[in-house]
Amino acid sequence: MGIYETLYAFRDAFGKYMGDPGTHPWSQGFPRTDQLPGGPPIPTAVSVTSDHLKYPKAWGMPALREAIAAYYRRHYGTDITHENVMIFAGGRPGIAAVLLFLEPDIRVRVASTEYTPYFDLLRFLGRPFDAVASDTHNGFAPPVEELTRAGTPGRHLVLMSNPCNPTGVTRHGADLERLVTAARSGKVGLLIDEAYEFFHHDPVSALQFVRNIDESDIFVAGAATKGLQAPGIRIGWIVASRRNVEILGNFSSFGMGGVSHPSQCFALELLEEKRIALARRAVPDFYRGQRERYGEAFRRLGLELFTGDGGFYHWCRLPGGMTAGELNRRLFKEGAAILKGADCDMLRRGDASPLANFFRFSFGPLAPESFESDIDILRRALGQAISR
Numbered sequence: 001m002g003i004y005e006t007l008y009a010f011r012d013a014f015g016k017y018m019g020d021p022g023t024h025p026w027s028q029g030f031p032r033t034d035q036l037p038g039g040p041p042i043p044t045a046v047s048v049t050s051d052h053l054k055y056p057k058a059w060g061m062p063a064l065r066e067a068i069a070a071y072y073r074r075h076y077g078t079d080i081t082h083e084n085v086m087i088f089a090g091g092r093p094g095i096a097a098v099l100l101f102l103e104p105d106i107r108v109r110v111a112s113t114e115y116t117p118y119f120d121l122l123r124f125l126g127r128p129f130d131a132v133a134s135d136t137h138n139g140f141a142p143p144v145e146e147l148t149r150a151g152t153p154g155r156h157l158v159l160m161s162n163p164c165n166p167t168g169v170t171r172h173g174a175d176l177e178r179l180v181t182a183a184r185s186g187k188v189g190l191l192i193d194e195a196y197e198f199f200h201h202d203p204v205s206a207l208q209f210v211r212n213i214d215e216s217d218i219f220v221a222g223a224a225t226k227g228l229q230a231p232g233i234r235i236g237w238i239v240a241s242r243r244n245v246e247i248l249g250n251f252s253s254f255g256m257g258g259v260s261h262p263s264q265c266f267a268l269e270l271l272e273e274k275r276i277a278l279a280r281r282a283v284p285d286f287y288r289g290q291r292e293r294y295g296e297a298f299r300r301l302g303l304e305l306f307t308g309d310g311g312f313y314h315w316c317r318l319p320g321g322m323t324a325g326e327l328n329r330r331l332f333k334e335g336a337a338i339l340k341g342a343d344c345d346m347l348r349r350g351d352a353s354p355l356a357n358f359f360r361f362s363f364g365p366l367a368p369e370s371f372e373s374d375i376d377i378l379r380r381a382l383g384q385a386i387s388r
Contacts, residue, residue: 003027003116006328006337013332024336024370024377029165030231031283031312031364039282040275042229046266056258059249060087060237064264067271068222068237074273075280076208084213084239086248089259091195091223091236092117097248097256098191098219098238099125099159106189107156111142113355115165115193116343122159130156131346135354140167140306140315144175148182157189157217158182162206163196163310166344166360168291170310172204180209180218189217198227198283200310207239214241226312226364227283228270235259235267287312290363297375298361301382312364315341317357322382324359325351330381336374 006027007018019025035041059065065082072078088094099108099121108127110118111134122129130151132142147158158179163170171179183190192206206220207213223236238248252258269275294314295305304317318327324340331337341358342350366374 003029003339003343006339006343009328010332010337013329014335016335018337022335024334024374025365026331026361026363026374027337027339028362028365029313031226031229032367033229033231036229036282036286038278038285040278043266043269046262046269048262048265052261052265054261056261056264058252058256058258059245060085060259061261061264061268064268064271065237067268068239071271071276072205072207072239075203075276076205078207078210078213080207080210080213080239083242084245086238086240086245086252087259087264088236088238089256089263090225090234091193091221092121093256094221094236094238094248095159095191095193096121096125097251098221098240098244099127101247101251102127102157103155105154107154108159109147109151109156110159110346111140111147111164112346113140113164113167113341113344114159114346115161116339118159119346119348129159129346134167136306136317139169140164140308141169141171144171144178144182148179148188150187155187155189157191159191159193161193161195162204163200163308165196165311166313166339166341167306167308167315168311168313169308170200170204172200176204176206177209180206180216183218184216186217189219191219191221193221195221195223195226196311197222198280199287199312201284201288203227203280203284204310213239214243216241219244224267224270227279228267229279229283230266230270233260233263233266235263287363290366290368293368293371294361294363294374297371298378301375301379303382306358312362314361314363316359316361318359319382321357323351323356325356327359327381331377334377334381336377336381 108129341355342353
């Protein structure tokens with residue numbers, strides 16, 4: 001996976017692991033894990049009883065499943081129940097399990113610019129897929145009609161992150177509703193990764209448009225890793241029809257063994273309604289401010305931005321033919337790194353990729369007070385001065 005190649009190269013060049021003191025984790029996809037302005041405090045303890053030391057249930061802790069279902073009912077008006085929720089050790093294991101159990105005739109359809117682990121999951125699981133152009137010509141937002149159109153005989157599953165990692169482009173409103181509607185046709189399924197749900201103003205979920213999920217072919221992946229600011233507890237979930245949740249639960253019983261009970265207890269604390277109400281305001285507000293602040297400075301540096309209005313990344317094109325690989329070689333000397341755009345190319349075209357001079361900059365973990373230092377480092381690496 002491209003991000004780990006970057007991390008290993010950084011360690012070899014700088015002599016420290018990314019995230020250690022003195023490094024600048026612009027390549028990293030994690031949020032701040034402290035209290036944001038106006039946001040809820042982060043729990044510092046959780047009660048664990050002797051029952052929580054027993055094996056967890058295959059589908060997840062009943063109280064957590066119900067809390068997740070209630071959250072979506074309350075904020076998006078859907079009619080799901082706890083029987084539509086399956087708990088995993090993070091969002092990616094849930095996505096991997098859905099792909100693992102696709103029937104053999106189903107092809108996956110994915111945008112050509114997407115979350116880098118999707119390529120590895122599809123390759124190692126042996127899932128055939130078709131890449132739909134996602135580039136400067138369509139603003140990195142392939143039309144819904146291209147994603148859902150009938151093509152080769154048989155059925156297909158659309159796999160997408162929303163807001164998109166790496167671009168921040170966010171499907172919402174009528175655009176998102178058309179995707180959900182297509183997943184009722186019996187020919188098109190939708191696996192939508194909503195890890196960055198809170199990082200759009202306002203938060204957005206496909207479940208807003210789902211009624212009677214048991215008659216659809218939709219899978220919604222969520223997690224505590226981003227908006228709930230707790231990536232280390234490794235809690236994620238899949239919302240789907242009861243039949244599909246039953247299949248995933250059966251898999252858990254022999255292939256996963258359930259998910260850490262103490263971690264599930266911690267996630268339950270994070271989902272307390274008063275806390276969620278604060279987080280749904282504070283997270284979008286804080287990260288919108290960071291997005292705008294860095295975006296303005298990047299434009300003054302001569303970077304061309306194709307960033308959407310979600311997530312906590314900037315999606316940038318380098319000037320003067322510089323590649324992201326060259327930028328990283330310069331940044332490594334400063335203790336910084338970005339994710340190369342070519343690592344988000346679902347066709348993995350390497351140096352020949354049209355994304356070779358793109359990069360993803362993460363402001364997810366950055367404190368506001370690091371801004372000036374960040375811009376100075378990037379200015380030196382680009383060899384340009386910001387016009388003042």
